[in-house]
Amino acid sequence: MSPSSVYPMTFPVRLRTSVLVLGLAFALAALSVHLRGALVSGVGSLNDEPAHYATSMMVRDYLLGGDWFAPLDYARDWYLHYPKVALGQWPPVFYALIGVWMALFGVSGAAAVLGMAFLTACCATVLFRWMEKQVGMWGAGVAMLVFLCLPLVQEFSGALMTEVPLALFCTLAVLAYGRYLDRGGRRDALAFGLFAVAGILTKGNALALGLVPPLALVFTGRYELLRSKAFWLPAVLVLMICAPWYSVTAGIQASSWSGGTRPNLEYSLRALPSYLAACVRMGGWGLLLAAAFGLFRGCRGGQGENGAWIASAVFFLGLLVLLVLLPSDVDGRHLVLAAPLLVGCAVYGVVRASKDMGLAPAWGLTLLLGLFGLEELRVVRKDFGGYREPIMELVQDPLYEKAVILVAGDAIGEGLVIGGGAAGDSPRPRHYILRASKVLISDDWNGRDYKLHFQTLDEMQARLEAFPVALLVLDSSINPAQWFSHHTLLDQLVEERGDAWELLSSHDVRRKGEVFSQALRIYRLINWQSLPKAEVRLRTSGGDGLLQDKDARGPLIAPGPPRIE
Incomplete structure (x- = not known):
């Protein structure tokens, strides 16, 4: 029996708790980007960041301009004056998110970075609510803290890049599919499809979500789901909404891949060991082993209880397959989208291991924090300026x-x-x-x-x-x-x-x-x-x-x- 089932919360209480957790997570994320110097640094930590900043500013100006009937003409004119626009190379959802944030809070680099901190806080809140149902409030708090302190999460909380919103949409999608596996409801299938659409229209790496349903069928053997209309609903949504965009821009995106324009063995042989090593670097051996044990224990649960763990496991596998086969570039930042789920699995793993050994969960959580702090805790500075x-x-x-x-x-x-x-x-x-x-x-x-x-x-x-x-x-x-x-x-x-x-x-x-x-x-x-x-x-x-x-x-x-x- 999960901790949340003992004391079920009403909707107003859940909403109030979520708002409080979001506020706390945002405060911690904002403190992190401040300590990193990201609020006063220029937006130039990676080659793509200035383009994301300028494109988001263009979307902000378009939204506030009032002339919404000729978007391409507006974009061409804006690009003519400030030729650092990446729309087409990347899909539009990220720019819409930051553009709306800029419309509310201004176009300064600090305002944009705080927008990224807010998206990180949203990720942390989703992770907290998931873990609260699985291991209780204290375990959920530890999960949120570890996630916010991951070096890669710190880095991309203070950088105008697509990794954090991609992590948010992928986490929501995987958890929604887990609920679908548990309950088989159309609402959960619809939620998975909508979050998958949002992720895919943020960055193409979210296409790994497309492997979740077939891999889950193989993993569970529940082929009777193929006869359900709800099973096919996400695929219909993705094809209707995302396919038109990618049919036009696929060639543009492939031209920027550093490993070739199509899958090839040379790239895959180089990418596989690199990404396996990056998995270890992202959170350290302690976090990775705890996550593996958590997945093992979670997937062994009975039908109706193990959906989130099965969905997480097949998502990890699907993401690795996509990154190894798609020759874009080998970069550890592509694993950020799996960070919330990885941390959740790790926290669940140490809690289950503690109970198996007859110990209070607090001992396992303390050990996890200690190992993580010794192995991975550090502040990743960002310092660009003078331009x-x-x-x-x-x-x-x-x-x-x-x-x-x-x-x-x-x-x-x-x-x-x-x-x-x-x-x-x-x-x-x-x-x-x-x-x-x-x-x-x-x-x-x-x-x-x-x-x-x-x-x-x-x-x-x-x-x-x-x-x-x-x-x-x-x-x-x-x-x-x-x-x-x-x-x-x-x-x-x-x-x-x-x-x-x-x-x-x-x-x-x-x-x-x-x-x-x-x-x-x-x-x-x-x-x-x-x-x-x-x-x-x-x-x-x-x-x-x-x-x-x-x-x-x-x-x-x-x-x-x-x-x-």
Whole structure:
């Protein structure tokens, strides 16, 4: 008999408890991101984070703009001014969530990070309510605390990335399917389908949920479920809602995979041991072994009681299969979506083991906390800075009203400048903040197939004067492996064309806590105000009109007329 069945709670009590737990979890998550420095850091911990920040800001502006009948036209215009949009490369749900949060609390980096902390708190609350039914309130509290302290959860609670909302939707989906296995109700099947849709439209890794029903059938042998209409309901929902999106964007997403565009043995042989090792690193051996025992004991329960454990077990297996077969990239962060379920299994495991040995559950929970604290507890710092303030000063200076700004760096540096400029621009969109990696070169999402379109200083100068580019922002803090020919050419341009370019300012920047002295330099084209203003236009590839950040061949953004290619 579960602890919750002894003292059943009324709905108002359950709601009040959930709100209190959510508030406590949010306070702890916010404290975590504060201790990490994420509230004052730039949104640039990973290459994708600046794009997520800018895209969420675009969605926020669209929602508040009132003109909702031409979303693609709005997105094209916004992208034209701030070319760091990732919609199409990623599905829309994450951007909708953070866009709504920004509409309520502002577009600052701190506000966005607190939105991620709130989503983490939602994950922790779902975990608490599940564990409360299984092991009681104290065990649920331990589960919530361990989850919030996981290094990967800390890291992505303070980063504008898809991992945390993906973990939320996958956890809700798996628990809903567990209830379906226990009760066979249409409502639980519908909940699983809706949460699966939300997860899949957050990130493609949630497709692992599609393996849960067939694996659960094999695991339980309950093939009679195939005759139930409720069994097929989630598949219908996913096909109707998600298939249209992925049928259009699958090629875009596959072009960014680092292991190839289709499953291959070489990638799988490399990915399998890497992900198995990442499972250990995520929570340590103690947590992993406790989770394995918890799954074993939970799955041995009778029909009607073991649904959540069976659903969790097959989800873990399905996720591993997906990550090993799909050659996107090998990265431990892809396991974050399983973290709430893993912690829940571990807490259940130590409670069951304690009872099996005749000990109070508190002893097992204390041991779990001790092992976790010794093995895994640490604060993961986030420290990027120096980009936002200089660009905000430029876009707020009346002298550069609607001026064209070009930034040259790597994906993180260019993204931090564009995000800071967009946040400081008012009203948006107003300035054009172009990327050298769009205007001067072409490559794919991962920087492959690099091609420089302008070979000489004269060609480069003519290209910049055609807009004209009033301000040139050069970032020399990038990794030497990401320093390309156009960076060298731009450096030569400002050095050798001193009659055309003047240095306005230089600034220190920080990356992962390392300070790069005077690495961000801002130059002004001396005669930019006397040059004719060209129309800045957008060229998309493939004719489908979707916006994706690194899809098109050749310069995406070009002046016209005449058009410069």
